[in-house]
Amino acid sequence: DQQVKQNSPSLSVQEGRISILNCDYTNSMFDYFLWYKKYPAEGPTFLISISSIKDKNEDGRFTVFLNKSAKHLSLHIVPSQPGDSAVYFCAARIDAGNNRKLIWGLGTSLAVNP
Amino acid sequence: EPEVTQTPSHQVTQMGQEVILRCVPISNHLYFYWYRQILGQKVEFLVSFYNNEISEKSEIFDDQFSVERPDGSNFTLKIRSTKLEDSAMYFCASSEPDTRSSYNSPLHFGNGTRLTVT
Numbered sequence: 001d002q003q004v005k006q007n008s009p010s011l012s013v014q015e016g017r018i019s020i021l022n023c024d025y026t027n028s029m030f031d032y033f034l035w036y037k038k039y040p041a042e043g044p045t046f047l048i049s050i051s052s053i054k055d056k057n058e059d060g061r062f063t064v065f066l067n068k069s070a071k072h073l074s075l076h077i078v079p080s081q082p083g084d085s086a087v088y089f090c091a092a093r094i095d096a097g098n099n100r101k102l103i104w105g106l107g108t109s110l111a112v113n114p
Numbered sequence: 115e116p117e118v119t120q121t122p123s124h125q126v127t128q129m130g131q132e133v134i135l136r137c138v139p140i141s142n143h144l145y146f147y148w149y150r151q152i153l154g155q156k157v158e159f160l161v162s163f164y165n166n167e168i169s170e171k172s173e174i175f176d177d178q179f180s181v182e183r184p185d186g187s188n189f190t191l192k193i194r195s196t197k198l199e200d201s202a203m204y205f206c207a208s209s210e211p212d213t214r215s216s217y218n219s220p221l222h223f224g225n226g227t228r229l230t231v232t
Contacts, residue, residue: 034220036223041225042225042226043118043120043205043207043223043224043225043226044157044205044223045223046220046221046222049220089157091157101159101162101170101172102149102159102221103159104156104157104158105156106155106156107156
């Protein structure tokens, strides 16, 4: 049951250019979306999030866009840096009080080439 | 910056043996979680824990699994009789208490314990 889908398993971008990572979801009850970054041998690290009542959230080089009608969100990294090379996970949450279960995508492996 | 720490980093066990994976969440956090990732597959929710009890568990979290917060700082995951398919990376996470500004506080993850069942 793939409620959160990241259809691109990998992406390669030149340093300084824009990286766009995409995520699609099927459950309209999701109220909150998060992007996590993961380096090998480390746990996921929170990057940026967006509430379902917004369509954009920006934090430095990272911007997340949400299109609720299309059930689609994207993470933009501008400019991309070699240190951004990691696996990026999209995750979604259903508002359930104390039950903060996240549903995860499979991840997209980003390689930023110098 | 405070961290979630997990020990051991790698655990090898024989099928049928019990294992305990240990986690020390961030000290002022009140919500605790276990997730796992089988190699090549998704990160999967196992269980969430709040106010000294399980608040939600997935279908993966069957009677072989249990969690405990024995002493106010550690948060453990026990697998009573391990199976080959339990081999995975197990991640502990914690998050802040609810406040007006942190209702949507993100989960902070440890670096994981790689469990190998042979």
